[in-house]
Amino acid sequence: MTNPLLADWTTPFEIAPFDAISDDDFAPAFEVALAEHKAEIAAIADNPEAPNFANTIEAMEVAGGALDKVLSVFFSVAGAESNPARQELQREFSPKLAAHGAEISSNKALFGRIATVWEARDSLDLSAEQQRVLMLTHRGFVRGGAALEGDADARMKEIKSRLAVLGTEFTQNLLADERDWFMELAEDDLEGLPAFVVDAARAAGEEKSAGGPVVTLSRSLIVPFLQFSPRRDLREKAFAAWAARGANGGETDNRGIAAETLALREERAKLLGYDCFADFKLETEMAKTPAAVRELLMAVWEPAKARAEADGAVLTEMMHADGINGDLEPWDWRYYAEKRRKAEHDLDEAALKPYLQLERMIEASFACATRLFGLEFKELDVPLYHEDCRAWEVTRDGDHVAVFIGDYFARGGKRSGAWCSAMRGQAKFPKVQGPVVINVCNFAKGDPALLSYDDARTLFHEFGHALHQMLSNVTYESVSGTSVARDFVELPSQLYEHWLEVPEVLAEYATHAETGAPMPEAMLKKVLGAANFDQGFATVEYVASALVDLAFHEGDAPADPMAKQTEVLASLGMPRAITMRHATPQFAHVFAGDGYSSGYYSYMWSEVMDADAFEAFEEAGSPFDAATAKALETHILSTGGTVEADELYKRFRGRLPGVEALLKGRGLAA
Known part of the structure; x- marks a missing residue:
């Protein structure tokens, strides 16, 4: 029988036929698709025709379609619905994929063709998007080691393969500790x-x-x-x-993995001629340099630390009033902060939660997208990988735009956190295809499921990422949706969080789970009034993590990352009752792969923009101002990575932002 992963999908909108796919299908489909991609790459590299954009760059855009199908399904279920068989497959696939990628990036004949097209770019009459795809392809090969020779070339392949293994092990160790x-x-x-x-x-x-x-x-x-x-x-x-x-000793301990990962990243960067990994990684981001990142983080650190220390003194007094002497500890902060919030803002999380039903918050996130961008959502009845998952067709003016999948509940086989991914990206070449986008969260189940305010913000955040994928309108999938600089990718997601705080949105969709009554106006005012409550704590735990990440990659790789973490936190004067949001052994953003390595700062870099971007709506007089929404879609949400991020932002706002709007938004301005 034909492997369902390799067959043509005749399902609605060509969604993966999850009900026909078993774990036994993945390995054989992977091997077939991998061999097919290798043959496609060889055909491009060995093409006797003179290299041009069509037979080299566009051919590479098309190559690997079968492998993309297999991996999009596999990695979706491996992250959200893990089991021992899938974990074993992930350990098997990761080094093979890394070796395959290294083989492509070090293919001298292929790189020669890309370089030839690159050198002739001014005479090729390429569109702006084609020029961008060519530049990114050439740059990616150079940064991947395509120009390396001999021992350096071989060593780069070894490093990439080993890093892939380490990233998988880090993720699985963390999942095991969280699960067990x-x-x-x-x-x-x-x-x-x-x-x-x-x-x-x-x-x-x-x-x-x-x-x-x-x-x-x-x-x-x-x-x-x-x-x-x-x-x-x-x-x-x-x-x-x-x-x-990740730090319990034994087989699931991640501290050794972190140390080896950092050493290999430093070696990789130096093979490519960079002084350190942060220099290499940040070169293609908006920030460009470690110094620019540090400047931003320190501009926020000092006011955040001052606020946190003042808050900590208040919480300590409350604890002493309860008859508990000694210092405020990390396991005390949230408890006394919640008591303080209830006392000062008369805001009770337990009373608030019934008004934040998951179902109604999903409706709210959709309704805002309808008002801003004209999108409509119709639920689909299609098989998915877990019974908790749901799917919607997204349309505009009756035309198909995308498929959106939501997987909202925590369960044992799902890794922690929340994320958005595209099981298929938007493209017009070689054929028009709408994206299939998935949001994965870890909310507690209930009947009905109730969210904390932070949960509701997470839902809006991830849906902002989804909108970036769904509203993409480019030709080539390699630059569609969220294929942008890492410190720009969080702008749409963090910007969308602001619509949760729009009073008319909460007034309509924050309805009581039992009575159906809207949130009382007095409670609504308290919710919005407490929006910046405990921002000293939240900012300190985040910025500390970002500064530790930067320190790991900015100079020589530390032999003992835990000692380096301690050193950095001590130099910052980290308040004793606050810990890093992600300590090193559980810092999946940084060690589960290269994604946010020396890039965890990017959430704050994007927040500088999102605070300023929402002010554009406020200046226009409405959070749903049609002209501003149109400009946001035109210049940011639809353009993917076809233009440099700073240029896109300037097209939307007319200028780049400063840190003032962020400090004001977090209530940290002097």
């Missing part, structure tokens, strides 16, 4: 917890077959437990397990 640990709760231990936390703990206990409620290391459960549990001993135990992920 849980803390059983007796009925007395539930005292003081709001109903939504109790319900989530009971649901987690059922999933773990624990016979009662449990706390797991899913952020959607452990964070509210740390916020609400009056049991300091249980908070300390849960926090210790959360902080120890």
